[in-house]
Amino acid sequence: MLTNTTTDQKPTRMQIMPTLLSRSAAYVWTGILVVGFFVLDIFLPLGVAAGVPYAVAVMTSMRTARIRFIAGVTVLTCALTILGFLLSPDGGEPWKVAANRTLAIFVILGAGVFAVYAISVRRRATRQAIMFEQVRRRRIQDANIQLMRSAEARSSFLGQISHELRTPLTSLTTFAHILDGKSETLSRERIQAHSEVIGRSARRLEVLINDLFDASGSETDSFKLNLSTVDLPQIVSDTANEYAHHVRTLDQELEIDIDIPDESKYRAIADSVRMSQVITNLLSNASKYSWPGSTIHAFCGLENDKFIVKVTDQGAGISREDISKVFTPFFRVDAAEVRAVPGAGLGLTIVKSIVELHDGQVYIESEPDRGTTVSFTIPAVLSS
Known part of the structure; x- marks a missing residue:
């Protein structure tokens, strides 16, 4: 069985300390560099320091991995570059001073933009890694659940x-x-x-x-169909009439309703033997889980260019939670009145497989103690 070898344990104190120390040191060193470069700038002749070293402080602030802090350091050092221009001793040619200070601001802004971009890329990569890990864990959990269900089944x-x-x-x-x-x-x-x-x-x-x-x-996809043009309403009628004798031996009644005109030219491309098997399985289920004296209703009609076949009983019914499971092989409703009835839980599984091979769909409606209606549709075609 697959197991999830990763855990969601919280980091220990020893694991957290290096990160905290690294970030704390980055804050401290950034502050030292900013103050140091500012002092250097205001005591050197105008145009010598030019504010360019502030870029080192901006790059150091990257260690904090805090975008707001990096942006703040960038803005602060740009302001200090201008302030250093105002407070530093006179000296240097004016055009060189202006060029150096402008260059310094561009260098600082460039360093800040690079730092913010690098942190954003790192965060995005971290988020993607976390999402990938979550998806991987979820897949492992789903696989484990599926294996457990398979083992239970x-x-x-x-x-x-x-x-x-x-x-x-x-x-x-x-x-x-x-x-x-x-x-x-x-x-x-x-x-x-x-x-x-x-x-x-x-x-x-x-x-x-x-x-x-x-x-x-x-x-195993080895289900083979012998397809031909068939009169589905006639198959429903013949199969139901043949099964009616068995129903009567159980003190039940079977009503057959074929709501299609005799002159209808609609036919189905189907395997007549398999279609009869589907109807027999539905009638068998309805009869097995119905009480003596109850009535089973078999219906065949035409709706939106599709044949629709319904089998309705007045039996024990199925809970909403179990409806989604009834097509699972070997599943049986866990109720005393159902468990007492012989069966392997394969009837509806076979019905669904056969109907879907005919490009059809199976539906089920049920309420506990109110009976069940199982219906299916398959395409209808006009015969010449």
Whole structure:
């Protein structure tokens, strides 16, 4: 697992002291140089010192890394250059004096501008380095979080799959053992009942293995579609009608609403088998998490040159926090009434993968104890 080897520890006193001493010394030496050069300027004949040495004081002030202080020293030394001209002893030719003092002011200003620019560049580089470090740390933290989530998902997956495999396998082995050891003493009705249990367990294993295969294929981009021009409303109607018998065995009702005229020329470029799989998965989810006596509604319509398919149930619903997670492989809502329902948490993952391969989108709306609506859209085209 990636770890963040850098820390946000505060600098120690021993680390801070050299910096403070360096800055304090810069303040002191700047002051000494300014005073010293001013005294030198006013006691030497006019035009000899000329104020140029003040540039050394300005450059020394750079050690403080304080732009305002550097600017202040620059302005002060320019003023002292002029004051030195007024207070220094007479001597020198006037034009040389004026030229030297003007040159001195330009040199001081140049030193000040250079110092301010250098500090600004250094600060900008420091800010960029800090931002880069923050981004690097954030990426490491995100990577750690992602790895932790992957590890948790893997552990959850292994536990869930073990449970899902164990249940039908236990039924298979138990009833196969009964039939093997007591078949001569069992009535035909009991043998048939046990055979049906074995058949259901085998089908449950087959569904689970197929879901695992499809989920694996969607993650490795090996999901292949057999595209053709299909009548999506007819696929929805046929699939829903086939599933209606199973819904009725659970004391539930399935309403089918195809809101598209029979003469409509709109078709979908899709894999009919995969589309039927999507609708079956949505109906299966709606049925599994709905109460006996409730109604499931399947709808297919046309909206803005797109087919829209909705499956609505009156079941347990999903919290707002969990809605964003339901398409994650192996995720299951952590509620007692949901955990009691068999499943590996792959149905909606497969639905999303198939729909997105058809250039479509999947949406989900839900409230706890108010039911759930899962819908998807795929492009519709006019057939000739």
